[in-house]
Amino acid sequence: NAGVTQTPKFQVLKTGQSMTLQCAQDMNHNSMYWYRQDPGMGLRLIYYSASEGTTDKGEVPNGYNVSRLNKREFSLRLESAAPSQTSVYFCASRGLAKHTDTQYFGPGTRLTVL
Amino acid sequence: AQSVAQPEDQVNVAEGNPLTVKCTYSVSGNPYLFWYVQYPNRGLQFLLKYITGDNLVKGSYGFEAEFNESQTSFHLKKPSALVSDSALYFCAVRDAAGAGSYQLTFGKGTKLSVIP
Numbered sequence: 001n002a003g004v005t006q007t008p009k010f011q012v013l014k015t016g017q018s019m020t021l022q023c024a025q026d027m028n029h030n031s032m033y034w035y036r037q038d039p040g041m042g043l044r045l046i047y048y049s050a051s052e053g054t055t056d057k058g059e060v061p062n063g064y065n066v067s068r069l070n071k072r073e074f075s076l077r078l079e080s081a082a083p084s085q086t087s088v089y090f091c092a093s094r095g096l097a098k099h100t101d102t103q104y105f106g107p108g109t110r111l112t113v114l
Numbered sequence: 115a116q117s118v119a120q121p122e123d124q125v126n127v128a129e130g131n132p133l134t135v136k137c138t139y140s141v142s143g144n145p146y147l148f149w150y151v152q153y154p155n156r157g158l159q160f161l162l163k164y165i166t167g168d169n170l171v172k173g174s175y176g177f178e179a180e181f182n183e184s185q186t187s188f189h190l191k192k193p194s195a196l197v198s199d200s201a202l203y204f205c206a207v208r209d210a211a212g213a214g215s216y217q218l219t220f221g222k223g224t225k226l227s228v229i230p
């Protein structure tokens with residue numbers, strides 16, 4: 001049981017390049033989330049997927065797109081990377097069981113945009 | 115709207131002493147409150163949560179937190195700090211009435227340093 005996995009762990013891009021961050025969970029969770037973490041800013045929600053087939057914008061969605069490929073996988077795409085998108089990106093998932101209400105996080109992807 | 119404040123960017127405590135990491139929150143309805151810990155170059159790990167019931171919540175690694183509705187606070191505590199507790203701690207909240215997304219709002223984090 002790996003929990004939440006993310007690939008890649010590290011990535012360096014040039015301005016204007018595109019890339020997709022991958023996330024998968026093996027806990028049969030319905031909801032999945034993408035956050036970015038910047039120093040002194042805490043975690044900010046980029047996009048989330050409450051269930052398979054649905055996605056919604058979070059606090060900071062500009063410059064990103066997401067795909068909920070199936071129940072397990074939720075990817076984050078940067079179409080044209082900008083230096084302001086240099087950050088650490090975390091994926092999380094949450095189950096539907098009553099009173100569970102806990103999000104479980106992946107190890108993160110450290111992205112640098114030059 | 116919901117929000118979380120962690121008023122201290124850094125907390126230093128001597129090993130063996132009690133520690134407190136402060137958190138205050140704002141939600142329109144009843145709060146669900148969480149503490150997460152992040153060790154260097156790692157993801158966030160769940161420590162404990164308050165949903166309902168007893169105001170004193172016990173969690174992993176000997177941590178506990180006290181929900182105080184009148185002060186809208188949810189401070190994290192431990193009776194005796196260990197050097198291995200040194201990490202970044204995040205408080206998070208969501209409105210219990212929130213439907214569908216169950217979005218959490220995180221504080222900016224407090225860096226805890228336990229000095230040997």
